[in-house]
Amino acid sequence: MTRPALFEPITLRGLTLPNRAWVPPMCQYSVDAQDGVPGQWQLIHLGSLAIGGFGLIVAEATAVNPEGRISPFDTGLWNGRQVDAWRTITDAVHALGGKIAIQLGHAGRKASTNRWWPGHATRVIPESEGGWQAVGPTAEPGDGKEFLGETVHALSDAEIHGVVDDFAAAASRAVDAGFDAVEIHSAHGYLLHQFYSPISNTRTDDWGGGFDNRLRLPVEVARAVRGAIPDGMPLLARLSVTDWRDDGWQVDDSVELTRRFKGVGVDLLDASSGGNSSARIPIGPGYQAGPAAQVREGADIPVSTVGMIWEPALAEHLVSTHRTDAVMVGRGALRDTNWPLRAAHELGLPNDEAPWQPQRARGMWR
Ligand code: FNR
Numbered sequence: 001m002t003r004p005a006l007f008e009p010i011t012l013r014g015l016t017l018p019n020r021a022w023v024p025p026m027c028q029y030s031v032d033a034q035d036g037v038p039g040q041w042q043l044i045h046l047g048s049l050a051i052g053g054f055g056l057i058v059a060e061a062t063a064v065n066p067e068g069r070i071s072p073f074d075t076g077l078w079n080g081r082q083v084d085a086w087r088t089i090t091d092a093v094h095a096l097g098g099k100i101a102i103q104l105g106h107a108g109r110k111a112s113t114n115r116w117w118p119g120h121a122t123r124v125i126p127e128s129e130g131g132w133q134a135v136g137p138t139a140e141p142g143d144g145k146e147f148l149g150e151t152v153h154a155l156s157d158a159e160i161h162g163v164v165d166d167f168a169a170a171a172s173r174a175v176d177a178g179f180d181a182v183e184i185h186s187a188h189g190y191l192l193h194q195f196y197s198p199i200s201n202t203r204t205d206d207w208g209g210g211f212d213n214r215l216r217l218p219v220e221v222a223r224a225v226r227g228a229i230p231d232g233m234p235l236l237a238r239l240s241v242t243d244w245r246d247d248g249w250q251v252d253d254s255v256e257l258t259r260r261f262k263g264v265g266v267d268l269l270d271a272s273s274g275g276n277s278s279a280r281i282p283i284g285p286g287y288q289a290g291p292a293a294q295v296r297e298g299a300d301i302p303v304s305t306v307g308m309i310w311e312p313a314l315a316e317h318l319v320s321t322h323r324t325d326a327v328m329v330g331r332g333a334l335r336d337t338n339w340p341l342r343a344a345h346e347l348g349l350p351n352d353e354a355p356w357q358p359q360r361a362r363g364m365w366r
Helices: 039-052 080-093 158-175 193-196 211-228 249-264 289-299 312-320 330-334 337-345 358-365
Strands: 011-013 015-017 021-023 056-064 100-105 133-134 152-154 179-186 235-240 268-272 303-306 326-328
Touching: 011 152, 021 337, 039 056, 039 080, 056 080, 080 100, 080 158, 100 158, 133 193, 133 312, 158 211, 179 193, 179 211, 193 211, 193 337, 211 235, 211 249, 235 249, 249 289, 268 289, 289 303, 312 337, 326 337
Parallel strands: 021 056, 021 326, 056 100, 100 179, 133 152, 179 235, 235 268, 268 303, 303 326
Antiparallel strands: 011 015
């Protein structure tokens, strides 16, 4: 039997990852003091994924400044206390044999919302109830917020430069916190996506309107982040490769943005989609893999793809046929933190090559 492609190592700059089954960023909404400091939940949650054998774990969307949080319960990287707390977590993941990246983001006009836990309303938190003023490319609130009467502050030129600086400073803190790689969150309708999508960016200055202007902020953020991290550290960018709307952002646009990302030192494009506006999305197993493969070929860059890739056979098919370089297993990893071990078994990887931790190795005995 040929060795499964899912378990071939991959090297990005100075980082070699042992396999191509990765965990995508997943917000845990578990910071309670509104101070962005990760705690024991993140430690055990991310640690358990390391024990499970994932080749790379991308920690949750972490805000580069307080107003960039999606909710008051988000993690951040805008101060030293957060660096120290993340350091405890990266040390633990490394001690458990894992590699960990962090996703740095800014929620833009989708900020100041409640956590979407069972029993919690999914809605905007008004400033009167501890929320804060959301910001965006324009004052347009986008789907949802207008029903709640919330306003959005259109960022000024100086404020946009401030966002770029905040991304760079957070990336530098991520290095201090011991992360192995950084991912820029430019997907799912958050600030950077709000800037590149024609649906949300109707600015008339250098930061909006035409195609090149709409790409300016994500590219400047990527350039600044690259400049803030070591040469040997990989930089990933997550993109919504399509808005799934005729009047929106298209896969061909993603190819061009990804080329520009590559030009400023992005090493891998993490392909997701949607999230900026209501759209009909053809959801199903591997539904984002087609567009991801188009970006991979068009921009000649390694990609990861995500989206209901929960069966090892599908993951192996996508990697072995070169549609993607890695898969991200999201909800599948929440259901089974040992997903890579199951995949190794189902795909016929010999036990002694599977990502078992020695302490768990007796689990191989059947
Ligand atoms: C997510 N997702 C997500 N995406 C992202 O870029 N940053 C984030 O912080 C989060 N947060 C988040 C939390 C939770 C609980 C879920 C389930 C999802 C999206 C996630 O990374 C992934 O793209 C989707 O879940 C699709 O993959 P699966 O779940 O179908 O494998």
